[in-house]
Amino acid sequence: KEHGKGHYQAFVEEMDSAFRYRQRLKSDLAIAIAEGQLQLVYQPLVELGTRQVAGCEALARWTHPELGTIPPDVFIGLAEETGLISSITKWVLKTATAECVHWPDAISVAVNVSARDLRGEDLALHVAEALEASGLAPDRLEIEVTETALIEDREGAAAKLEVLAAKGIGIALDDFGTGYSSLSYLHGMAFSKLKIDRSFVAGIATSERSLKLMANVARLGHDLDLVLVAEGVETEEQLEIIADHTNIDQVQGFLFGTPLPALETRALIARMNQTRSRPKAVKGRRP
Numbered sequence: 001k002e003h004g005k006g007h008y009q010a011f012v013e014e015m016d017s018a019f020r021y022r023q024r025l026k027s028d029l030a031i032a033i034a035e036g037q038l039q040l041v042y043q044p045l046v047e048l049g050t051r052q053v054a055g056c057e058a059l060a061r062w063t064h065p066e067l068g069t070i071p072p073d074v075f076i077g078l079a080e081e082t083g084l085i086s087s088i089t090k091w092v093l094k095t096a097t098a099e100c101v102h103w104p105d106a107i108s109v110a111v112n113v114s115a116r117d118l119r120g121e122d123l124a125l126h127v128a129e130a131l132e133a134s135g136l137a138p139d140r141l142e143i144e145v146t147e148t149a150l151i152e153d154r155e156g157a158a159a160k161l162e163v164l165a166a167k168g169i170g171i172a173l174d175d176f177g178t179g180y181s182s183l184s185y186l187h188g189m190a191f192s193k194l195k196i197d198r199s200f201v202a203g204i205a206t207s208e209r210s211l212k213l214m215a216n217v218a219r220l221g222h223d224l225d226l227v228l229v230a231e232g233v234e235t236e237e238q239l240e241i242i243a244d245h246t247n248i249d250q251v252q253g254f255l256f257g258t259p260l261p262a263l264e265t266r267a268l269i270a271r272m273n274q275t276r277s278r279p280k281a282v283k284g285r286r287p
């Protein structure tokens with residue numbers, strides 16, 4: 001009994017401190033943007049056929065002055081609860097588009113938006129402002145949404161995404177295969193891209209079923225005129241299997257490095273896409 005009570009006490013204290021931790025983060029997050037504690041890092045989406053960078057996904061990072069790095073899986077959820085997500089998304093759009101204009105013309109940038117962004121009225125406005133301020137062409141911006149973000153108000157979300165798509169902005173369905181009734185979201189939504197979740201990729205080297213699932217999702221996606229991406233590619237072996245057994249268009253993952261700040265991303269793109277810019281360099285060296 002004593003023992004049980006001790007455990008319960010520890011549990012309560014732990015819950016209490018977890019709660020206080022979240023409360024602390026929530027209130028600190030309010031000043032994080034203004035104080036420049038948020039950064040963006042980028043991860044390349046690599047064209048499978050050419051091994052060249054086609055675009056980059058912007059991923060938010062929060063470096064808390066005392067608590068250190070807080071991952072987006074934690075603070076995006078808190079930002080949704082407090083309503084701060086709208087200002088975070090606004091900041092991400094503004095920053096990502098401003099950085100992408102310095103990349104080669106063919107390179108696009110993808111920004112993640114959350115469920116609450118799709119409920120409110122700010123998203124279209126913030127997208128327009130970011131494009132206007134940066135001068136980035138709309139077809140170089142992509143918006144990533146997850147299935148879970150579409151559950152609540154599907155019709156409303158569909159309408160909002162349709163407005164963005166009509167401007168030429170790409171819409172990607174992120175983490176495909178992890179949500180509910182996955183396939184049903186492909187009806188009547190303005191998607192241009194399908195990102196197959198990394199849980200599929202994780203199994204392809206060891207499980208025939210995972211590979212078959214992935215290959216067939218890719219086939220289906222292509223039938224629907226979607227660009228297909230495999231997320232979470234970590235090994236050369238996985239890359240080879242994807243190339244040999246599926247018709248996936250683009251891959252993304254730690255195989256090409258961890259996400260990097262904007263400047264390093266620029267250098268990475270230059271390095272990976274150098275065959276494309278080689279003619280220019282040759283021309284420059286001619287007498």
Ligand code: C2E
Nearest residue numbers: 059060072073076092112113114232233234252253254255
């Ligand atoms: P996501 O959009 O699916 O982004 C991909 C996540 O997988 C990133 O985690 C990335 O670092 C990680 N990743 C990439 N390649 C690999 C790999 O090969 N192996 C493994 N194990 N992981 C890989 P991150 O940056 O921690 O972001 C987590 C999630 O947080 C994102 O998932 C996205 O849903 C959300 N998120 C990140 N930035 C933002 C943002 O600015 N706004 C919103 N609303 N959500 C964001």
Ligand code: MG
Nearest residue numbers: 057112144174
């Ligand atoms: Mg994403």
Ligand code: MG
Nearest residue numbers: 174175195231
């Ligand atoms: Mg994803």
Ligand code: MG
Nearest residue numbers: 146174175197
């Ligand atoms: Mg994810």
